[in-house]
Amino acid sequence: MAKAPTVEDVAAHAGVSRQTVSNVLNTPDIVRPATRERVLASIDELGYRRHAAARRLRLRRSSTIGIRLDPYLGGISGVVLDRFVHAITERSSDRGMRMLVYAARTPEEELGRLAELWDGSEIDAAILTGTVRDDPRVTRLDALGLPFISFGRPWGDDDISDPMHLWVDVDGAAGTRAATTYALEHGSAVTFLGWPSGSGTGDDRERGWREALAEAGAHGARVVAEDSVPEARRAITRALEDGIRADAIVCASDSLAVGALLGLADAGKTVPVIGFDNTPTAEALGFSSVEQRPEDVAEAILHLLMGPTGDVVAPRRVESGSAHALITPELVVR
Template sequence: MAKAPTVEDVARAANVSRQTVSNVLNSPGIVRPATRERVELAIAELGYRPHAAARRLRTRRSSTIGVRLDPYLGGISGVVLDRFVHALTERASERGMRILLYAAHSPAEEIERMGDLVDGGEIDAIVLTGTSREDTRTSWLQERDVPFVSFGRPWRDDDTGEPAHPWVDVDGAAGTRAATQHLLDRAGSRIAFLGWPEGSGTGGDRASGWAEAMLHAGASGPRWAVEESLGLARDVAGAELAADPAVDGIVCVSDALAIGAHLAATALGRPELPVVGFDNTPAAEALGISSVEQLPEQVAAGVLDLLMGATGNVVVRQGLDVETAYVLVEPRLVVR
């Protein structure tokens, strides 16, 4: 078995001292960028992994990132967050970090739980999910100076030009633009959008992609709204399709709504009506429904890059530089 690379091996490869390698691993902010990049490259090329337990004792860091475990609500689309947490755990482990899952049923309860973990020195950073425009969790973390990244943008007026905090999100508008263009090319010019009621940042983002694609094509189609429910989607889509049989296809804000729309079309004798969902869940795949894949594995990678740098293995406090404060992952359309 080949000998595992050591700090000395990294120092030799990067042409620096052992202390410089240690600084890059434990206090990267004090190392000149060019030197840090050279050491990080040597670490990556050699596959060096420091001993996690020793590093925790030496640096007094927990080497742990906290993530809330969302309450189980059933349904179809929850699989995306499950995949995200699995991917985050795997990729954090590759960097010598651990993921600590905690439960909370409200923002206030989550803040209390985060306070216990931070005060107890159990975590170095937090990953938030389920962001909103007036998110009390983000303001609490900023006031306490706790490093964090959110899966979901802040939903402010300009999240890219003036990010309120580090974030990673899926470009929902890009996904629905691709889905709409696919149906325009394949099915016809009258494409409907089945989305959530007004007030959802994510829902509004996805609806905007459909609207942009339709405007660009000079086409028109109805926009329907319903809560996240397969049954309600089936009822609403059924009534709308019966009243407007000229609809050529439907782009949906989620797979649950897409399945409901597909069932409604089938009941009306139009099983061939093309429907596109969002999330690419196993249920959509089983029914042969096209869907937008969120790529939660890429989201997890982006979260760790913002917290630790591209190759780092400790949490680094980073500023809100516009070019490095967020990652927008472009999803892909899976056609069936």
């Protein structure tokens, strides 16, 4: 009996990469029309049957969870995700599961890769990172029927009151509330250096600062910068030149905190600066920071994803409060 054609056979016949074939099958809109037609012609000519093969393979479990390896961007704050990937790999092994780490440059490429791995029964579930408001990956994975959980809320309307998806997040507001309460020991004017509005994570961290100020009857300026040391340095320099009073500065990340320290130094000022992420940079430079505890995030993710039986939980609507976990971060004072 002749061997059934594979994705590799289709790729070789069409003269394209395996990833291009996967894109044609899963995200055809991102493939140039001429290339797409060539791949589809090869599929027809070879008699490739993707879904039938997937059904046969899916009779067996892979005991594998897929997670994207984020592109290396350098900088300071990426250390948190590195710690998380290390922790989830170690803890999944303790539960008899393996982690499959894959690369993808865009959400579309990530979705194509996940669909390919799921159709080939190479993974039983996936972990999403870097979630954004109304994350498009959520509905696409729902349609695939692929069980998944995210590190970070999908930031939709139902995330808390009527959750439909599994997620674990760090309580950013709790972290900045603790940081602001500590900062208020140094004066009543506490500045917040955060990202532009619109990101769920950034807005959540800003909320904690506002709540702590309101509770204390204090005040402070909000300064905005992209997550870049030079941008943060320029933003604080401009704010100081404009005459803001800052008895302390609470920052949405350690990258922003380093920029704030440089801006203060340029102006010949010294006030407490508190970061968020507790990276090795914070320890080396000696400034206080909020520890996200990614190892606890990893443990919570596996607990929710695998359930009490140790099997991957199928996609489902669940009761409010049972689909997610918020990890309370810890302020590390230096």
